[in-house]
Amino acid sequence: MEFSSKLLEKAVNEMAxxxxxxxxxxxxxxxxxxxxxxxxxxxxxxxxxxxxxxxRFCSRCHNISDEEICYICSNPAREQSVVCVVEDIRDVMAxxxxxxxxxxxxxxxxxxxxxxxxxxxxxxIPSLVExxxxxxxxxxxxxxxxxxxxxxxxxxxxxxxKDSDVIVSAIARGIAIGDELEYADEVTLGRSILHxxxxxxxxxxx
Amino acid sequence: MEFSSKLLEKAVNEMAxxxxxxxxxxxxxxxxxxxxxxxxxxxxxxxxxxxxxxxRFCSRCHNISDEEICYICSNPAREQSVVCVVEDIRDVMAxxxxxxxxxxxxxxxxxxxxxxxxxxxxxxIPSLVExxxxxxxxxxxxxxxxxxxxxxxxxxxxxxxKDSDVIVSAIARGIAIGDELEYADEVTLGRSILHxxxxxxxxxxx
Numbered sequence: 001m002e003f004s005s006k007l008l009e010k011a012v013n014e015m016a017x018x019x020x021x022x023x024x025x026x027x028x029x030x031x032x033x034x035x036x037x038x039x040x041x042x043x044x045x046x047x048x049x050x051x052x053x054x055x056r057f058c059s060r061c062h063n064i065s066d067e068e069i070c071y072i073c074s075n076p077a078r079e080q081s082v083v084c085v086v087e088d089i090r091d092v093m094a095x096x097x098x099x100x101x102x103x104x105x106x107x108x109x110x111x112x113x114x115x116x117x118x119x120x121x122x123x124x125i126p127s128l129v130e131x132x133x134x135x136x137x138x139x140x141x142x143x144x145x146x147x148x149x150x151x152x153x154x155x156x157x158x159x160x161x162k163d164s165d166v167i168v169s170a171i172a173r174g175i176a177i178g179d180e181l182e183y184a185d186e187v188t189l190g191r192s193i194l195h196x197x198x199x200x201x202x203x204x205x206x
Numbered sequence: 207m208e209f210s211s212k213l214l215e216k217a218v219n220e221m222a223x224x225x226x227x228x229x230x231x232x233x234x235x236x237x238x239x240x241x242x243x244x245x246x247x248x249x250x251x252x253x254x255x256x257x258x259x260x261x262r263f264c265s266r267c268h269n270i271s272d273e274e275i276c277y278i279c280s281n282p283a284r285e286q287s288v289v290c291v292v293e294d295i296r297d298v299m300a301x302x303x304x305x306x307x308x309x310x311x312x313x314x315x316x317x318x319x320x321x322x323x324x325x326x327x328x329x330x331i332p333s334l335v336e337x338x339x340x341x342x343x344x345x346x347x348x349x350x351x352x353x354x355x356x357x358x359x360x361x362x363x364x365x366x367x368k369d370s371d372v373i374v375s376a377i378a379r380g381i382a383i384g385d386e387l388e389y390a391d392e393v394t395l396g397r398s399i400l401h402x403x404x405x406x407x408x409x410x411x412x
Contacts, residue, residue: 002302004277004295005270011257014250018235027296029224033254034261034270041258044220045251051217052239052247064211064240071210089210090233096208 001027062107062124064089072096072104079103081138085128085157087111087150091143103141106131111149112156120156132161139167146173172197207233268313268330270295278302278310285309287344291334291363293317293356297349309347312337317355318362326362338367345373352379378403 001023003009008030015026033041057063058070061083065071072078072092082103086092092105108123131137140161144150158168174192175184184192207229209215214236221232239247263269264276267289271277278284278298288309292298298311314329337343346367350356364374380398381390390398 002299004264004298005261005272007253007257007261007272008270011253014246014253017246017250019238020231021235025226029227030254030257031294031296032225033258038258040220040223041254044223045255047213047217047220048236048239048247049251051213051236052244055211055213055240064214066211066213088237090237092210093208 057107061105062109062127063092063105077102081136082141083128083131083137083139084141084143085154086143087145095143103139108144108153111144111147112153113149123153125157125160128157129160132164132166135165137166139169142168142170267311268315268333269298269311283308287342288347289334289337289343289345290347290349291360292349293351301349309345314350314359317350317353318359319355329359331363331366334363335366338370338372341371343372345375348374348376 001012003012011030012023012026015021015029016023018026021029033044054066056065056068058065058073059068060073061070063070063072067074079102083106084095084101084103085106085108086095087108087110089107092107095101095105106124106128108125108128110118110123112118112120112123128140132140140157142154142157144153154170161168172195173188174195175181175188181189207218209218217236218229218232221227221235222229224232227235239250260272262271262274264271264279265274266279267276269276269278273280285308289312290301290307290309291312291314292301293314293316295313298313301307301311312330312334314331314334316324316329318324318326318329334346338346346363348360348363350359360376367374378401379394380401381387381394387395
């Protein structure tokens with residue numbers, strides 16, 4: 001792609017570094033900004049810079065936070081002894097949206113994935129193990145995605161905490177609400193019949 | 207969407223102002239930036255700000271340019287008397303990529319579109335008409351997309367210059383190279399048989 005302006009080329013190249021944004025899309029976005037008032041570009045640029053400079057991670061759960069301790073960890077109404085282990089902050093947001101979970105979180109920052117070069121040392125695993133060993137945690141809930149990497153990560157953590165006096169659970173897998181049985185994959189359907197629950201429990205939160 | 211950080215929320219909201227970027231995508235992009243070195247965010251922010259502050263438009267053809275006159279208009283090797291009328295700078299880039307056009311351009315900055323509130327006064331039409339009336343132009347080539355808006359814009363300009371001593375042409379419409387006739391739409395196929403060209407011309411640039 002040949003550009004008539006070095007400034008334009010630089011902006012497009014930087015924009016195209018973002019995941020899922022190719023050069024053509026980057027050009028479209030940059031040309032859009034050029035048609036908008038200057039203020040919009042300034043607001044975008046300063047919001048990104050400020051975020052990158054001032055962002056903090058909760059020292060307890062590693063969630064993104066403006067404070068030393070995030071609003072979930074510092075909320076006395078939450079069950080401090082239940083910790084849900086998730087991959088990243090998007091999972092925290094998804095679980096918070098349900099409004100049904102009242103415990104705390106622990107954000108790993110990824111999953112163990114040798115192919116992508118992510119080992120246990122790059123994840124927030126030691127602080128989780130420490131938390132469990134300190135005896136402050138009664139239950140650990142694994143809520144990683146059920147992929148090879150998610151399962152590996154669950155098992156790696158489980159081996160380190162299984163001797164502690166902690167309940168280890170995992171979120172329920174099964175047929176999604178509204179899905180047709182005939183289109184469900186066999187593994188999920190098989191698990192959903194094996195791990196069936198009392199009907200009274202099933203209708204409790206519906 | 208509830209965010210655990212005001213900084214994050216601001217960055218996501220600004221990012222989601224871009225066309226085709228929803229809140230979820232914006233969050234994914236912003237979280238990606240957080241995982242990268244600080245420099246990447248700084249480079250992106252400064253490239254965008256600098257572009258928006260310092261960008262100039264060629265005073266002759268309205269193409270984006272770092273100089274008063276763009277590199278195409280100031281190139282003495284280009285045919286100064288042939289002007290191709292395009293919608294925006296992406297079209298200039300596409301035509302330049304062919305390597306076959308040696309004339310100049312005139313970037314309108316859009317098409318006449320009453321539905322989107324774009325009238326002739328928002329486009330770079332007066333400077334084009336002036337250029338033609340000054341007598342410096344021998345040929346005008348319309349290269350707008352063949353939509354209702356494109357045709358309207360072509361016709362609007364044509365009415366203002368048709369009394370001048372200028373050749374007015376339009377880029378060829380027809381079956382794209384490599385396309386199967388049976389899948390072509392009727393209008394295109396009909397035009398391509400009406401506007402057939404001598405076979406010797408057809409094989410000249412293939």
